[in-house]
Amino acid sequence: MSEAAGALRAPQPLNLPVLYIGVVALLIAGLQPVVLGGLAEAGRLSASGIGLAATAELLALGVACGVCAAVLKPTGLRAKLALACMGHALCNVASLWVADSALIGLRGVTGLFAGAMLWSTVGMIARSARPERQAGIFVTVQTLAQLLLAAVLPRTVMTSWGVDGALLTLAAISVTAAAAAFAAPPAFAPLPRAETGGGRLSALAWAGLAAVFLYLAFIVAIWVYLEPLAATVGLSSVQAHDAVAAALAMQVVGGLAATVAGARLKASHVLIGAGVINLGLVTALSAHPSGPLFLGLVAAFGFLWLFVLPFHTVLLIAIDPSRRAAMQLGAAQLLGSSAGPLAASLVVGDSDIGGAMKFAAACLIAALALIVAVLAVMARRGPVAETP
Template structure:
């Protein structure tokens, strides 16, 4: 090939490849399991917060605020932990975070209104530290895209199981407090499991600039932020969009359940694909399909086509996440950028619905589609730029 500018994947040239020591398999599994516990609430917020509204402990407006505050606290805490905490004496740090997380769950059983928002923020901060361990394990894995695929698949499956089981079991006699107590018990079990997890992780290699994130790393994290904002801004408005498309509440619920089920398949499929396809190409391809889905939803599709679009959207949601991990590792072989992946994903997931609510206001719900489209376009533009670099002889 001639010496010129070319569009290539962001894989580092051989001379910049950096060796990273992976933790033992059993310890890595414990670390990822604790991360799954940290993210359970992301799939259970509609169950928990919706029940609180029915019990008169939260207003409709406070539901959105509590959900946003918890996810933002989770993302910020995860980012700070990745930047500040040293990967030593991990069992003590994670065990304490798990116990405090359980305490925040129990404190929520005693509060209402603003008190719920405060305790959910505290729970999010503790969960962010718990997630830091899982991300650290994935970042140090010899096959990070596969580890990430397994993580998101198990995480989503666990959320599905609890979302179905809690209302039918502990919430029948004890209401939302029964679900919160159950989650507190799970966090205590995670604290016990932390004793069998890694007590230290190999330090990540230092880059030439001392470990600071460069412009390319920040651009990659921004692309992840925008991509997740696109996804969740659309997700939270699916039911009103379904109503506009003529779906009954039962059909809308079926579409959402189908999307959740296909999320699990999407994560499993990404694990199978692994690094066979360069991450930039994969993310751009998935983004193009999502753009078609947005355009179809904007056009006012028939009910069957609407359900098909929602199902495809759910599959692509989790299918894309492991390739975000791989993209950041290709950009920054020291894997320091990938340590901030959880923060970028969670902050984008909380910023998307917040921005959508401001854009929609009292106007048509289709504005959420427009906002999602803008976020997706910006994310894909950044990913395209990251896939272009000047090749030298």
């Protein structure tokens, strides 16, 4: 057992209801094109409103998850989670009757409830004796659930009820999460006391969180422009959709690979190695590759996306064995996911998305530099086991 795992006196085993609640909280991350696109088709959101609603919900989700991790005690979990899930359900139902700015604001409130839900899952993973395994399971199940609903909703309830059918389905799922909350643990064990800083995060921990933020900004800045990027290399819309599907399928494979092999790999090797490979992928994608090569590069991009995520948890626990930094992981990832495409949109030309690729590459290089710097500081302080 590593120092990070040993610092936790009562490791939290995997709890399926808590895992499920976190998956429900993040469903919207994969369903925004379906839900927000449907709201636009129904005339309840403008084209610019789609981006604002997406940003509002993900930003609120990330901020709420971080604030909950900082201020909420992990006691009375069942009641807190049931209330958060029911609030989430009610917001989805209320979205049936509002439009435009009111709808954007309501989606932000929905994100607040989802952040409280995600807080429980992040807390469970941070308290695990095998955080990389639990994180790998979580990202894999989460992606599969998003894929399933993204495929099923437009072919079932949305054929008759339109986007309202999708919103009501999400509300119903949130109600099932509220019921699952009563099978969650009544409380989590307290996190280990920080040896210094009075429980505040160290500069090194903030650097680690900044690296996570930048990595997700890099990922999503490319992801949201994947279809126009496909068009620049001469792919049809059908082929572009195939590229998206290949990336999503390889995300699942990447999550499974991290779950199975995570304990045998060093976080430093994975994070630096994957970062270097990603730099190569960005360079190759920017060089207008042929259709088959483009599909292969995008598939590799999707694999590394989810393969790397569990090792962020391992890195943060190695930096901060009190696991308080790991409790802020969800917030850093979500804030990076929402800030990346927002910033990239400011540097994209009307007919050229090269600016987005350059911005994404800059985020990746900055993330890699921070990770290398953090590891160098940790090495000077003495060896730290990186995998439980």
